[in-house]
Amino acid sequence: MKKTSTFGIIHIGSIHTSMAIVKYHSPTQIEVIDSANKELPLGEEVFRTHRLSFASIHALSTILQGFRQLLLDYRVSEVYPIATTVVREAENRLGILDLLYMRTGFRFHVADMxxxxxxxxxxxxxxxxxxxxxxxxxxxxxxxxxxxxxxxxxxxxxxxxxxxxxxxxxxxxxxxxxxxxxxxxxxxxxxxxxxxxxxxxxxxxxxxxxxxxxxxxxxxxxxxxxxxxxxxxxxxxxxxxxxxxxxxxxxxxxxxxxxxxxxxxxxxxxxxxxxxxxxxxxxxxxxxxxxxxxxxxxLYGYAAWCGAQRISPSAISEQADLLLDLARSTAMRYNCNLPHISRIDEYATKLFDGLRRVHGLSTRHRLLLRMSALLHETGKFVNLRNYPLHSWQIIMGTDIFGITDAEKEVIACISYYYHRDNPGKKDVHYQRLTQDQKIIADKCCAILRLADALDQGHSGRIQDLSVRLVKEKLYVNYTSEYDISLIRWSFAQASVLFREIFGIEPVLRRK
CATH class of the missing domain: 3.30.420.150 (Exopolyphosphatase. Domain 2)
Incomplete structure (x- = not known):
């Protein structure tokens, strides 16, 4: 039987505040059970004064309370509230979000551009x-x-x-x-x-x-x-x-x-x-x-995304492939070595999947790691000296489609620290991150550092890579017809952070 999912979507826009109760079948088949739309031109006020007044927040709260009652009438408990430009651009954004939560119970996600x-x-x-x-x-x-x-x-x-x-x-x-x-x-x-x-x-x-x-x-x-x-x-x-x-x-x-x-x-x-x-x-x-x-x-687009996250993993995977293709195009624009970054992407993905039982990361974090693998050398386009810093600057200054600003910070930090000393309290870029971001960045950085070590010299000497986790050892198995002394030495150096983060010993082993 084909899966379906029923949930609510609420959107605070610049002109209208809208709600829909939908039954999701697929990204192209979404049944609207009921909807409501109230005109409230908040955008003009925000662009003029850079804030939302208490009167406007009160009017917005009243509308949202009506939406909540409608959701209760339909017994819909799963709701995805989202706000766009009008809240994103308001200087009193945190106050708006807190007041709306206290008055309505809705925790709004604020979407980046x-x-x-x-x-x-x-x-x-x-x-x-x-x-x-x-x-x-x-x-x-x-x-x-x-x-x-x-x-x-x-x-x-x-x-x-x-x-x-x-x-x-x-x-x-x-x-x-x-x-x-x-x-x-x-x-x-x-x-x-x-x-x-x-x-x-x-x-x-x-x-x-x-x-x-x-x-x-x-x-x-x-x-x-x-x-x-x-x-x-x-x-x-x-x-x-x-x-x-x-x-x-x-x-x-x-x-x-x-x-x-x-x-x-x-x-x-x-x-x-x-x-x-x-x-x-x-x-x-x-x-x-x-x-x-x-x-x-x-509203429909966001409903399609939320529904796909729940019951259409193939649609999410297809979109991830599109975003990775776009990341490759971005890397090529900065003259990155495409065969090298493709190998790093492959190695990092295999390491991530091999650690699935113990790393505690999600499929979404896997995408962030792969983005980092593809973009980690963009800074060489600016200057080979201190290029990880330039990579961080390029990534932070680039709109990465489908990636939030918070996720972009993680990608930038992974790309910055994979080739530097381990991040610590004195690192400005690292301290910008929240606690959750730091955990994700640490784990992905350890994986990327190990993956990059497997292609030291950018020569592609490692072939037929496979990864297997056995108790507290991660066996990285390979075939090669070449001398890989440089790779072995680099792998040993990269293993220090890996052991520290995962408590697992990586072992490079010829098949």
């Missing part, structure tokens, strides 16, 4: 890979949030690139005063602002020769409703020429005109204006052939 874009992609990817006409040619998934823009390139189930920039619909508006927004020159100023903000991004995206632009969000759905009316079905196709004709017909582009043409409120019109100009910038710059509009919401 990269994480926020990833959840939407998770659901979109599973939908699009079923469509034979989409994805065979380079496809750009454009996600417009209140605080940023996500650009994800995809082809043949492979991630081509992923990058995020500031400049979401609300953050664009907040660059201009109320007086400037009603000026007839406002659309022109926004065009110039977007062009300048994104100009450095285009060379990399243009190189991918994008064929299809995939849009989501209420702005894209407004366009579809305008063109196709109530008969609109998703995914909906819009010809780029048709979109540009709409833009021409809207001149002069003002919020008042958008209210009339699309029959929307003033607030929605103000948010639609910068988004339409962004779409225009992308279509004109990249010479898109097709625009595909999906009705996938953030």
């Amino acid at each position: 990269t994480e926020e874009v990833y959840y939407k992609f998770f659901a979109l990817h599973h939908f699009l890979k079923k469509n034979e006409q989409v994805g065979t040619k380079p496809t750009l998934l454009l996600d417009v949030t209140s605080g940023g823009l996500g650009f994800t390139g995809w082809q043949d189930s492979t991630l081509l690139f992923q990058t995020n920039v500031t400049g979401g619909r609300l953050s664009v508006l907040e660059h201009f005063t109320e007086e400037e927004r009603v000026s007839v020159m406002f659309p022109s100023a926004v065009r110039d602002y977007l062009h300048a903000s994104l100009s450095s991004l285009w060379p990399r995206i243009e190189h991918a020769d994008i064929h299809t632009l995939v849009l989501t969000g209420f702005e894209a759905r407004i366009l579809v409703s305008h063109l196709l009316g109530s008969a609109a079905e998703y995914p909906a196709v819009i010809a780029p020429e048709e979109f540009l004709q709409i833009m021409e017909s809207l001149m002069p582009l003002t919020a008042h005109k958008l209210m009339q043409v699309f029959d929307i409120s003033e607030r929605r019109a103000q948010l639609l204006l910068p988004t339409l100009l962004l779409y225009e910038e992308v279509v004109r710059t990249l010479n898109i052939d097709t625009i595909l509009v999906m009705n996938t919401t953030f």
Whole structure:
């Protein structure tokens, strides 16, 4: 019998606070049992004052208390509350989260920008890979949030690139005063602002020769409703020429005109204006052939992710492979030795799996270890001297798709300490970590250090590696036709931290 899972999802957004009770079957089959959506424009307040007032928190608490009652009525106990831009950008974020917990009992996870874009992609990817006409040619998934823009390139189930920039619909508006927004020159100023903000991004995206632009969000759905009316079905196709004709017909582009043409409120019109100009910038710059509009919401994307975590391990594993491919592309961009990092990835994975009974780490930590293996030498691109520090800086300065900021800190520290002295109280990078992060970093660092020792000299002299744990010894068995003296000496040095962390003696043994 096919597994299902019923749970609740709550999302605090910049404009709406939403809830859905869903029955999850697969990433592309999620049944919505009931839902609720309350408009509460918190984003404007946060972008203007950088805080949420007590009055706003009180209003939010009231909405969430109503959601809790609905969940109780349906006897749903498993709930995944998440907040995005509006809480992430608020200076009183910790106070907001504490008050919401005290008043509602919900502990909200605050998604990073990269994480926020990833959840939407998770659901979109599973939908699009079923469509034979989409994805065979380079496809750009454009996600417009209140605080940023996500650009994800995809082809043949492979991630081509992923990058995020500031400049979401609300953050664009907040660059201009109320007086400037009603000026007839406002659309022109926004065009110039977007062009300048994104100009450095285009060379990399243009190189991918994008064929299809995939849009989501209420702005894209407004366009579809305008063109196709109530008969609109998703995914909906819009010809780029048709979109540009709409833009021409809207001149002069003002919020008042958008209210009339699309029959929307003033607030929605103000948010639609910068988004339409962004779409225009992308279509004109990249010479898109097709625009595909999906009705996938953030709430649906997050439900797909949460459900997959519960009962669809194959979907999670497939996404992990995509993220690792993207990490390899990042490593190649920094001229890393691909055969070497691939061997380290293989060795580290085998060591991790061989220690499964004793290391106490999860499948997610396995992914972080593999990311570290692929990115641990990126710093050599900057300077061979003290390159682990440069690797740490590169990793911390890079948006790693599908990885939270807290997880990225772990990856950066593993990559930093694998080739240095053991981390301690005086290490600044290490002290940034929480207690749980330190434990994960210590264990993964010990494994990566041992894996790297197995390819000292970057010569690939170790073949047919297998790992077996017997009582308090980890036998690392191999075949080789070469002298591996350097590897043996390096392995012995790396074993010191390994023994200290796991209490297990690693033994390098020829088959």
